[in-house]
Amino acid sequence: MFRYYLMLGLRSLRRNPALTALMVVTLAIGVAASVSTLTILHVMSGDPVPAKSKRLVVPLLDVGPKANYSPDRRDPYMIQSTYPDAINYLRSGPGVRRTALYGVATSIEPARREDPLIDLSGIATTTDYFPMFDVPLRFGSAWSAADDERGSRVAVLSKRKAEAIFGSKDPVGQRIRIWDTDFTIVGVVGDWNPVPRYTNLINGSGGYFEGEEQLLIPLKAATDLAVEPNGNVSCSHESAAGWAAFLASECTWIQAWWELASAADRPAAQAWLDAYVAQQQRGGRLERRAPNELFDVMQWMDFLKVVKPDSKLAVWLSIGFLVLCIVNTMGLLLAKFSTRAAEVGVRRALGAGRAAIFRQFLVETTVVGLAGGLLGLALSFASLALIRQQSRDLSAVAHMDWEMLATTFALAVVASIVAGLLPTWRACQVTPALQLKSQ
Amino acid sequence: MLHMKDLTKVYRTHMIETHALRGFDIDVKEGEFVTVTGPSGSGKTTFLNIAGLLEEFDGGDYLLDGVSVKGLSDNERSRLRNEKLGFIFQGFNLIPDLDLFDNVDVPLRYRGFNAAERRRRIEQALAEVGLASRMRHYPAELSGGQQQRVAIARALAGTPRLLLADEPTGNLDSQMARSVMELLEQINVAGTTIIMVTHDPELAMRAQRNVHIIDGRASDLRRGPSLVQPHAITA
Numbered sequence: 087m088f089r090y091y092l093m094l095g096l097r098s099l100r101r102n103p104a105l106t107a108l109m110v111v112t113l114a115i116g117v118a119a120s121v122s123t124l125t126i127l128h129v130m131s132g133d134p135v136p137a138k139s140k141r142l143v144v145p146l147l148d149v150g151p152k153a154n155y156s157p158d159r160r161d162p163y164m165i166q167s168t169y170p171d172a173i174n175y176l177r178s179g180p181g182v183r184r185t186a187l188y189g190v191a192t193s194i195e196p197a198r199r200e201d202p203l204i205d206l207s208g209i210a211t212t213t214d215y216f217p218m219f220d221v222p223l224r225f226g227s228a229w230s231a232a233d234d235e236r237g238s239r240v241a242v243l244s245k246r247k248a249e250a251i252f253g254s255k256d257p258v259g260q261r262i263r264i265w266d267t268d269f270t271i272v273g274v275v276g277d278w279n280p281v282p283r284y285t286n287l288i289n290g291s292g293g294y295f296e297g298e299e300q301l302l303i304p305l306k307a308a309t310d311l312a313v314e315p316n317g318n319v320s321c322s323h324e325s326a327a328g329w330a331a332f333l334a335s336e337c338t339w340i341q342a343w344w345e346l347a348s349a350a351d352r353p354a355a356q357a358w359l360d361a362y363v364a365q366q367q368r369g370g371r372l373e374r375r376a377p378n379e380l381f382d383v384m385q386w387m388d389f390l391k392v393v394k395p396d397s398k399l400a401v402w403l404s405i406g407f408l409v410l411c412i413v414n415t416m417g418l419l420l421a422k423f424s425t426r427a428a429e430v431g432v433r434r435a436l437g438a439g440r441a442a443i444f445r446q447f448l449v450e451t452t453v454v455g456l457a458g459g460l461l462g463l464a465l466s467f468a469s470l471a472l473i474r475q476q477s478r479d480l481s482a483v484a485h486m487d488w489e490m491l492a493t494t495f496a497l498a499v500v501a502s503i504v505a506g507l508l509p510t511w512r513a514c515q516v517t518p519a520l521q522l523k524s525q
Numbered sequence: 526m527l528h529m530k531d532l533t534k535v536y537r538t539h540m541i542e543t544h545a546l547r548g549f550d551i552d553v554k555e556g557e558f559v560t561v562t563g564p565s566g567s568g569k570t571t572f573l574n575i576a577g578l579l580e581e582f583d584g585g586d587y588l589l590d591g592v593s594v595k596g597l598s599d600n601e602r603s604r605l606r607n608e609k610l611g612f613i614f615q616g617f618n619l620i621p622d623l624d625l626f627d628n629v630d631v632p633l634r635y636r637g638f639n640a641a642e643r644r645r646r647i648e649q650a651l652a653e654v655g656l657a658s659r660m661r662h663y664p665a666e667l668s669g670g671q672q673q674r675v676a677i678a679r680a681l682a683g684t685p686r687l688l689l690a691d692e693p694t695g696n697l698d699s700q701m702a703r704s705v706m707e708l709l710e711q712i713n714v715a716g717t718t719i720i721m722v723t724h725d726p727e728l729a730m731r732a733q734r735n736v737h738i739i740d741g742r743a744s745d746l747r748r749g750p751s752l753v754q755p756h757a758i759t760a
Contacts, residue, residue, distance in 0.1 A: 429620050432619075436606075436607065440599050
């Protein structure tokens with residue numbers, strides 16, 4: 087019977103193409119508006135590293151002064167670590183891997199004076215960064231733990247930057263001169279661009295969603311060369327002048343990450359952090375005695391408000407618009423089905439039960455939904471293309487994926503079924519005797 | 526075939542109660558051709574709708590082909606309607622979007638016949654009413670008489686035990702009406718029980734039996750010889 091209902095549905099829709107088109111367009115616009123905003127929210131709030139997101143944690147201590155401390159308010163210096171804490175974490179923190187990173191920026195000094203400088207931005211980090219975040223290497227490899235210890239002048243470049251400097255050939259072994267020092271290229275990152283850029287949300291050049299680490303160098307190499315942080319630095323206490331004093335200060339400017347063996351190890355990691363803080367407090371630090379916190383990847387993005395409230399509001403507004411479109415389609419279907427009361431009467435007289443009429447009309451509304459879904463999909467692609475023109479940040483997230491593609495269809499079909507339920511139910515309630523006599 | 530005993534039907538609004546049928550008794554035997562007459566508002570159509578399981582009744586008993594229809598679910602009533610009853614209406618009630626083939630196909634779809642069986646029945650039914658050559662035409666392309674013939678073919682295709690006709694010639698001129706009446710008589714001769722509501726005394730007189738309804742009560746006016754042998758007609 088499904089094929090029969092489908093045939094009847096298609097005929098019915100062809101009978102009144104203008105009304106059909108109106109219903110399809112109404113649904114399509116509602117679906118496209120919702121899907122476009124949902125797509126952006128989906129990418130913005132999506133888990134960038136689902137296999138590990140519960141095991142990768144950021145430790146956070148409150149190093150601020152006791153004065154003016156309010157437990158309800160977080161100050162800016164709370165979102166990163168001090169250098170001493172980061173180094174202590176690296177040496178003896180919990181988890182199977184630990185890393186620390188801070189933003190750096192420089193320019194490659196050209197071999198010939200007349201050549202232009204090539205700007206580079208990236209991070210100083212440790213070798214564990216690569217396996218922790220599953221960073222693929224196109225050429226070469228990451229530097230070694232020994233390089234971390236020695237502060238070797240080695241570097242890894244992003245694929246795009248390596249190609250811009252060296253072309254498509256393997257640049258491993260080549261040298262670049264940065265901060266008046268020769269650095270040897272040991273690796274080139276392959277295609278890797280997590281969105282959002284969860285590893286470096288605070289200092290990432292390009293915002294939460296766009297950009298990449300063009301240059302990665304050992305943390306010790308950067309600190310040995312007194313490479314100043316390119317990004318957020320928050321100091322809560324006065325400190326002496328000079329790089330060594332800066333490193334020893336309570337300024338927060340380094341992002342720390344721990345990789346736990348499993349999410350179940352989190353209480354142990356929390357216990358380690360609490361014990362560490364207690365030890366530091368005995369030494370006179372961390373006078374606020376604020377809670378010591380761990381954030382997994384999704385919690386971290388939520389804490390930093392990667393998804394802005396207005397993005398969520400836009401989704402709610404678009405869902406409201408979809409509801410409006412569904413109500414409109416419902417009205418159109420009611421009008422359409424009311425003209426079919428006579429047909430329903432005849433079918434009922436000839437042996438169709440209410441359930442059969444319900445199925446017939448439901449298939450018809452589903453056909454409208456599928457057509458609305460197809461058009462909605464086309465409109466969604468168009469609106470996402472339009473959104474990409476609006477801002478660089480949005481251009482990184484306004485992309486349809488298979489999940490959202492399926493969601494579009496499901497949304498259209500569900501919307502059409504919801505829109506069709508009342509008209510279909512009313513069609514089933516037709517009193518056949520009344521309709522047959524009135525013909 | 527159809528037995529109603531002490532049937533009552535009351536239409537209620539918040540202001541008025543209308544007794545459409547009261548103490549209504551009728552017994553139609555298999556093979557009979559019964560015409561139903563009566564003034565407007567007497568309850569003819571209500572009787573036909575209840576007979577056709579299109580309306581519920583308030584009291585009394587109704588047996589259709591030996592099955593009590595009281596308390597049947599919508600599905601059971603629909604199945605009974607589909608298997609045992611055929612309908613012919615004054616306004617033909619063909620579905621305008623469907624060609625003749627598909628119109629006749631409607632009750633067969635709900636019956637669950639396979640495609641080959643449906644085709645055989647449709648072609649046979651349309652041939653019986655003389656419209657086999659026009660099965661891909663649409664209702665709007667036919668005259669009123671032809672449309673009523675299609676409606677008869679649709680009613681016959683499912684080989685119903687009882688054909689219910691509500692003023693089937695009411696919208697036709699006298700020549701077409703006569704032609705449709707002759708067709709119904711042929712169908713009755715072939716063994717199908719027919720109950721036909723009509724305002725036309727001439728047509729009413731052609732049936733073996735005429736039941737007159739006044740104020741929701743039925744009375745037999747005339748009993749004639751059966752057109753169908755060997756079924757006996759009894760009141």
